[in-house]
Amino acid sequence: MSGFELVATLCLAGLCAARVIPAPVPQSEDACTASAKTILENRRETRPGSTIDAMDCVPLEDLAGKAAAVIETAPGHFVHFGQVETMGPGSVGDFANTGFIIGTEAVAVIDAGTTRALGEALYLAIRQQTDLPIKWLILTHMHPDHALGADVFQEAGAELVGAQALNRSLSLRADPYLTNMDRLLGADVMHGTTVVLADRLVSDRLHLDLGDRVLELVAHEIAHTDNDLTVFDQQSGTLWTGDLVFLEHTPALDGSINGWIRVLENLPDIPATQLVPGHGRMVHSHPEGTQPTLVYLGGLRDQVREAIANGESLNTALRHLGLGLESKWHLFNEFNPRNATNAYVELEWE
Ligand SMILES: [Zn+2]
Secondary structure (H helix, E strand, C coil), X not given: CCCEEEEEEEEECCEEEEEEECCCCCECHHHHHHHHHHHHHHHHHHCCCEEEEEEEEEEHHHHHHHCCCCEEEECCEEEECCCCCCCCCCCCCCCCCEEXXXXXXXXXXXXXXXXXXXXXXXXXXXXXXXXXXXXXXXCCCXXXXXXXXXHHHHHCCCEEEEECCHHHHHHHHHHHHHHHHHHHHCCCCCCCCCCCCCCEEECXXXXXXXXXXXXXXXXXXXXXXXXXXXXXXXXXXXXXXEEEEECCECCCCCCCHHHHHHHHHHHHHCCCCEEEEEECXXXXXXXXXXXXXXXXXXXXXXXXXXXXXXXXXXXXXXXCCCCCCCCCCECXXXXXXXXXXXXXXXXXXX
């Protein structure tokens, strides 16, 4: 692929870094130079407090080294696998699986990573593959490791799509998400990262046609969160589950354990042959790939119900809830206690 990308040195609160500012269509060097001034003026208006120290139109091939690593798991179907690690110093926040799907007329992106930089890296990976317009960014849910890299795709002209409750829930948490991520990852890693909301909300189902390739989006009841959305690429038979399915990485409950189990029990109705989990560095066969998450949640629910029936307080129960469910999960001790707490609070009132 060819074309030029605008790279600007943006300074925010005294911290400067090179940022890729995408245009809706791939540009020649002349078009890039001509549009640079307008694009940057627009940014200055919409984002007061930032200054631009330098800008340059860079050939796309010179930016290949900054592109996210992706694997083409089926023709036109690309996955970037996030790392299974804790959030903390030294991490660039690359935790969630993200990717993109290319039709004959357009591209759809699924999730955007934790930071502006990760969103840019995914954008550059797309531009290494195709000149087609990036028409949609689909957010599988509001969590920061999936959603905070989104604004680069809005700049690139994509419509942001999420489940019905996404904007409400993401707005409520926007400030704490940014503050927490600044603290955990550092202001330099988070440079340029802002929260943007979806342009289109899905209450039930939505079909997106990328040109001879239809994606089926389904919004689910409250489960991992209250705004989980799955994406089924009929052509490759691949289901993007977002965090309804975890592999390797211990599941994290931020919605309803009862709802999540129900949703997982119904996911086999979607006629996919393989799935991409929200976390876990693999594509797995469907519906078998849903099993580890279901086994963990089912086991945890049984234990929590038993503790409540025995009259155990949450504090006492937390000493043993999850025992025997560790399996091969990574980060079990980081996530299990919070899951057990959330499940207890929910099931106490059954
Ligand atoms: Zn999540």
